[in-house]
Amino acid sequence: MKILLVAVMMLALGACASSGVSKLVPGQSTAAQVEAAMGRPAERLTSAAGETVWFYPSAPQGRVTYAVRMRPDGLLIAVEQRLTKDSLARVVAGKTTAKEVRELLGPPSFVTRYPARERDEWDYLVLVDNRMHDFLVEFSSDGVARKTSLLHDPIYDTPTPP
Numbered sequence: 001m002k003i004l005l006v007a008v009m010m011l012a013l014g015a016c017a018s019s020g021v022s023k024l025v026p027g028q029s030t031a032a033q034v035e036a037a038m039g040r041p042a043e044r045l046t047s048a049a050g051e052t053v054w055f056y057p058s059a060p061q062g063r064v065t066y067a068v069r070m071r072p073d074g075l076l077i078a079v080e081q082r083l084t085k086d087s088l089a090r091v092v093a094g095k096t097t098a099k100e101v102r103e104l105l106g107p108p109s110f111v112t113r114y115p116a117r118e119r120d121e122w123d124y125l126v127l128v129d130n131r132m133h134d135f136l137v138e139f140s141s142d143g144v145a146r147k148t149s150l151l152h153d154p155i156y157d158t159p160t161p162p
């Protein structure tokens with residue numbers, strides 16, 4: 001029953017976000033139209049490519065984050081779901097920076113600070129192969145990802161009958 005409730009809530013959240021997305025047209029929709037359709041973004045960043053990226057996470061319990069990419073003139077480039085298996089694979093320990101992770105995945109669901117180890121851990125709630133996971137990225141004080149983990153929580157799995 002708990003799993004059914006979680007699934008219904010996820011579908012409802014996804015429907016809210018995606019209903020706004022369906023009204024938007026790349027190359028035609030303006031920043032004002034994006035905000036009217038989807039609301040205020042949780043975060044706005046300027047990417048290394050010079051685009052403005054607006055993030056719409058369904059966190060803390062959702063597993064979807066839409067990234068709305070805007071051209072410098074304010075027109076929509078694309079709307080993308082960023083918490084995907086392919087996006088997670090682009091985060092490489094020892095190479096990817098915190099800034100790059102933020103531009104790619106958007107704001108994490110949770111951040112944990114480990115002062116004794118001088119590490120921060122960002123937690124993204126994700127759906128991989130239709131199963132709920134936590135994607136953890138651990139950063140050292142220099143802002144470089146040092147460890148990534150994709151952890152499946154079996155509590156969300158449907159129990160098999162005895």
